[in-house]
Amino acid sequence: MIFQGKQKIWSEYQKDIPEDHYFYVRSCIRQSFFPASEKTFLDIVKGELGKDFFETPHHTTCGGIAYHAEAVPQETMMTIIARQFALMTENGYENYVCSCITSFGLYTEVMEDWREFPELEAKIRENLWKATKREFKVPKYLAHASDIIYKFRNEIAERAKFRLVNHKTGAPLKVVEHIGCHYSKMFPSKGVGGAEYPYVLAGMIESWGGEVIDYPERRHCCGFGFRQYLVKANRGYSMSNTYKKFESMEPFEPDMIITNCPGCPYFLDRWQYVIAEQTGKTYGKDGYGIPVFTYEEVAGLVLGYDPWDLGLQTHQVAVEPLLDKMGVPYKPEEKYKGVGGKVIVPPEFPMNIKCC
Amino acid sequence: MGKLYDRLAQDYRVKEGLRACINCGTCSAICPAAEFYKYDPKTIMNIVQTRDDAQIEELLKGDQIWYCGECLSCVTRCPRKNAPGLVIMALRSMSIDMGYFIESEKGRQQLPLTRRMQNNILNYGYCVYPRTFHYKDHPEYGTVGKWINENMEAVYERLGAHLDQIGPGALRKIPQESLDELKAIFDVTGATHRMEVVEEASKKMAEKMGMTLEEYEQQAFDETSQEHLNL
Known part of the structure; x- marks a missing residue:
């Protein structure tokens, strides 16, 4: 087939994502802040779609956050990753899927480095053998978990109980999509749509009925910055970047934000709270913020999962305005309860931004 | 040159x-x-x-x-x-x-960073871990974060996580033999050495600045000068 012009360029940024049989590894940040999203991911791919996604309790951090905080050397990070690959190999898998964007960027970088510098791969193999007596094969295919939901976005749409549409007016909801920097900024060809036109989240939004908002700082970092957040003294950097994005998106009046990175939904949510508490400013209407979601949370809402099963009660910015627009039913009195309705004393209310 | x-x-x-x-x-x-x-x-x-x-x-x-x-x-x-x-x-x-x-204020942040990250990986197998992510160090975690901190077991159970449990799942207890392998990797690849270098150099600098190492670490974590900012 002969492609012309834009069609040819676009074709270079598509990923041929395998359908099935993945070795799944989790994200440190997402397990801590969005554990229900990882559960939802597995519920969708295994439960709804009947795919084979295998997880071993022996997998660990990839060491990525420590590496980007300079707390461990590059060789350490690479050898931990080699151990993860060994676990994949030992369990008979060749497709590798990770929940974390920092991991995805590092796995991509490590595999590229080893291809370019074979002596480096040999050194890491030697390190791993010395430390663990393990050997590994490099994955045949590397995916980020959002690639998988993107691939099955239309199957999810076919099962939709709710859509990204205002159920009263029929108008598509206005959605900001925020892609984690390490998804495709380093290796554009490894992400759906590349770095200029990443389509992994936009594809989900369009498939589920929403309208993607383009705004000036759409590709700006959320501001994690690793040490710029991990160290208390540096957090002004982190908040300033989020502030810049919200000031830029505000005139477009988004109904929601959807992200595919572990840290981004946390920062875009929590810094809205800090901005509101420090300045009184909120970016939604009537004292609400703009609710921020992981892609699994949005997929779960579309499929009709209970919002509190999805973990939406752990957001600081209230999600209820979005649930009301979509027409998703929910029980406010259940929001902060434990398993089986166990009573937990609910959180305090912030001064300036509504959290429910 | x-x-x-x-x-x-x-x-x-x-x-x-x-x-x-x-x-x-x-x-x-x-x-x-x-x-x-x-x-x-x-x-x-x-x-x-x-x-x-x-x-x-x-x-x-x-x-x-x-x-x-x-x-x-x-x-x-x-x-x-x-x-x-x-x-x-x-x-x-x-x-x-x-x-x-240790010669720069931002460089001195390496002590709290290396201690915290390496501790999380070697003791738990995670870079970020709820039991070491404290609201007092992270007030931006918000009122909901404080609530999660104070009701950790019940909240994570509700979210379907397996906090400290055996077997697969989010926040599972990573088996000791896997943590031992991480320690061996640290020893072979220089992470253990990096911690020693950071500790040793920081200790000398703390003495030079007239502080205990704990005071030095806390200052590095909490304080910053306005001179860094592009105002």
Whole structure:
């Protein structure tokens, strides 16, 4: 087939994502802040779609956050990753899927480095053998978990109980999509749509009925910055970047934000709270913020999962305005309860931004 | 001239990230850190390209190399396929290995960072872990974060996590034999040595500054000077 012009360029940024049989590894940040999203991911791919996604309790951090905080050397990070690959190999898998964007960027970088510098791969193999007596094969295919939901976005749409549409007016909801920097900024060809036109989240939004908002700082970092957040003294950097994005998106009046990175939904949510508490400013209407979601949370809402099963009660910015627009039913009195309705004393209310 | 550069050039991140910088400044234009801090990745790339030991040593002892957020937006935009962010990472590693990091305020943050990250990985198998993520260190976690902190078992159970449990799942207890393997990897690949270097150099600097090591660590974690900011 002969492609012309834009069609040819676009074709270079598509990923041929395998359908099935993945070795799944989790994200440190997402397990801590969005554990229900990882559960939802597995519920969708295994439960709804009947795919084979295998997880071993022996997998660990990839060491990525420590590496980007300079707390461990590059060789350490690479050898931990080699151990993860060994676990994949030992369990008979060749497709590798990770929940974390920092991991995805590092796995991509490590595999590229080893291809370019074979002596480096040999050194890491030697390190791993010395430390663990393990050997590994490099994955045949590397995916980020959002690639998988993107691939099955239309199957999810076919099962939709709710859509990204205002159920009263029929108008598509206005959605900001925020892609984690390490998804495709380093290796554009490894992400759906590349770095200029990443389509992994936009594809989900369009498939589920929403309208993607383009705004000036759409590709700006959320501001994690690793040490710029991990160290208390540096957090002004982190908040300033989020502030810049919200000031830029505000005139477009988004109904929601959807992200595919572990840290981004946390920062875009929590810094809205800090901005509101420090300045009184909120970016939604009537004292609400703009609710921020992981892609699994949005997929779960579309499929009709209970919002509190999805973990939406752990957001600081209230999600209820979005649930009301979509027409998703929910029980406010259940929001902060434990398993089986166990009573937990609910959180305090912030001064300036509504959290429910 | 060139000895520090020769050492730096051995780092694969410099081999990957510094081919031939034309000093166009595109990296500085896209850089979130350059907007917030008195920071200019273009200048750093230029200094490295001069191969001048005195200037490189000044970088290794200064605050500038610690301003980058490692978002790597610069990699996308560089017209020469350089990666200033990777060169910064190599400079940081060299600054730590040579003990120069203690000379700058931002470099001294390496003590709390290395302690906390290595502790999380070696004891739990995670870089970030709820039992060491305290609201008092993270007030931005918000009222909901405080609620999660204070009701950890019940909240994580409700979210379907397996906090400290045996078997697969989010926040599972990672088996001891896997933690032992991480420790062996740390020993073989230099992470254990890095902790020793950071501890030793920080201890000397704390003495020089008239503080206990704990006071030094707390100051590095909590305090910052306004002079870093691009106001």
